[in-house]
Amino acid sequence: MVSSSKRTPLTFLVHATVLFLVVLWTIPTAGLFISSIRDKDQLSVSGWWTALSTSEQRLVVRAHEPKSQVQQGDRFVISGNLLEGGKGEIARFGFSSLKPENFAAGEVAEMKKGRTLQVNANGDYVLSSPTEWKGSRGQRIFYTAEIPPRFTLDNYREVLNAEGLGQSFINSLTVTIPATIIPILVAAFAAYALAWMRFPGRALLIAGVVGLLVVPLQMSLIPLLKSYNLIGEFFGVGSKTYVGIWLAHTGFGLPLAIYLLRNYISGLPGEIIESARVDGASDFDIFRKIILPLSFPALASFAIFQFLWVWNDLLIAMVFLGNNQEHLVLTGQLRELLGSRGGNWEILTASAFITIIIPLLVFFSLQRYLVRGLLAGSVK
Template sequence: MSIGNRLARIGLPRLIINLTVLVVVALWVMPTLGIFVSSFRDKDQLTVSGWWTAFSSSERNEPGRLAGLDKMKQEGPLYVISGNVLEGRGGAVNAFGTKAVAPRAYKAGTEADLGDGIKLAINSDGTYRYTSTAPFTEDNTGRRVYLAVATPPVFTMTNYQNVLTGEGIGQSFVNSLTVAIPATVIPILVAAFAAYALSWMSFKGRTLLLAAVVGLIVVPLQMSLIPLLRLYNDVGTFLGVPSKTYAGIWLAHTAFGLPLAIYLLRNYIVGLPKEIIESARVDGAGDFEIFTKIVLPLSFPALASFAIFQFLWVWNDLLVAMVFLGTDKDKLVLTGALNALLGSRGGNWEILSASAFVSILVPLLVFFSLQRYLVRGLLAGSVKGG
């Protein structure tokens, strides 16, 4: 079958859509792949080359110095100083030079004529032979040379060890889990009860209450954050409860997440088959039994969809965490720790890349474990309603 027939069979519009999706996915995944590869790279290689060169040898310019008069030996008519300019460092010398402006003036293994009967040859393994027809003096020994050194790719787990042990990220990781898990479960439980009530229970003001919930979705977080904090502090002072606790941030994330959760779950629950609910009522089941034994199991796709959104939102949050928990090291969440690390270790890319990948690891696990329910829950919540 020819290429033209294959294209005709597939369909040009479909082919364009598939290629577009493939390009978008590749562009979306590329930064994550770069962070992942960089997090395992050696510090010296990471600072001089991009992550896409991680699996090939990289070249960098390094200074070196020849030995002094104490290493001078006479071999026939020549005076010789020999040694190794790499001094135990890894890599292979591709080229060398005697001036900073021309570090690649001579290829490795060739002999450079430096004038006045002085010659220098540096091999790829770093060994060199420095010769002169006259005895060396203090002026022409201990010479600085410049090397173009190729090093093989080096991968290490040291970056992660430094992040999880020496940078305080480990404790911040635990703090983020302490915040994110309850702040995801609590609004789901509350919203599920509210969504069932707005869907299948008749009471006065139900329509107005639903309209208020929809209106709260568009309220900016920044507008309500400070009033909510003041209210929380006033109540805490009245009850004698200390501020800056995990309970406060759980309640804050619950309050900010409830409107969307109720709206999403209500649109899904109201679209469940009416016959099932009515049959359960005929059999004598109450609202609580209907909710726990019928509605909740059938609403799992919608619950999983919101759980993904809420967990990702809470995990990546910095503003609410700093307001309600503060910046103490024992309560600092992962985003706060990375923000502080970026300020103090901005040049240590190996630490930052490892920290960034640690921060996205948990959201990736949550997303891939629940993503099969995501589209089903969102589509059902968008087309069903009443």
């Protein structure tokens, strides 16, 4: 007899495959988080995997304005430092966009009218002229520097304070929480009825629920919106309300919820329910005191699916709530950032990571029930 402690090659292969999938799914999230806390200049020129290494950046800055010049002997001098915080090392520099790397650090570059520019490796620069500097803007200086890695929380501060993400965050919670709770409650009652109550047409209802699982959302969205608008006009209720999107998500989520919960509830021991009936318990008492406590794994597993689906939804939110700032959800706000701030990667990465914080918390808090709820009812 082979000892159960010995593992076959297939077991190691399964474990290795699972580990590979976990790493594969974790890498994008890690990359998104690292990008969200990187300096915006470094993020624009290198990938997140180079975050801990020194990066070469080609930058252009303006020297101090002419009003800061100081006369030293017969020359007028403007001086300062190009590197923020004095961190980094300059390799080459120039004063023209045609030749931005024409001089090595420490050299003296000859400019027009007897003027000179010297940029040292530590970022110190000296502009010298035999005549007084004129104008209101400083001389442009191009340089190539090796900049050490920099991390900052300014990206999150800018998003939370200036981009209206706080209101969108509240709007998403307002949509997601009821749109998760309502279908769970309705589906739990329906699943109990389909599992343990005998009535005509029960098999047809079960077949109908299974059939609704394959109906594409896009095919039913427009007829549903038209029906909702007609009902709203009849009762004098506006179409851009949270009630509409709650009902829409409830309708789209009910087939999966009923199917999942019915499989679980039908697999519960029938002796418990029959004993409760013998003791005089009604169906509502059985449902409330026996079915709900025993069905928590299935309820939690569906809650994860529904919460993630509603939280990440954009299509239904745009259709039922519109695009106004008052009702704009988090995914819609992120889309607006993509439209207006498409080049600001630091803003987009910080915004995207903020949107996944709540789903991650929900998943990790309920994930131990996920497999139990999905597998329940599959084996008798």
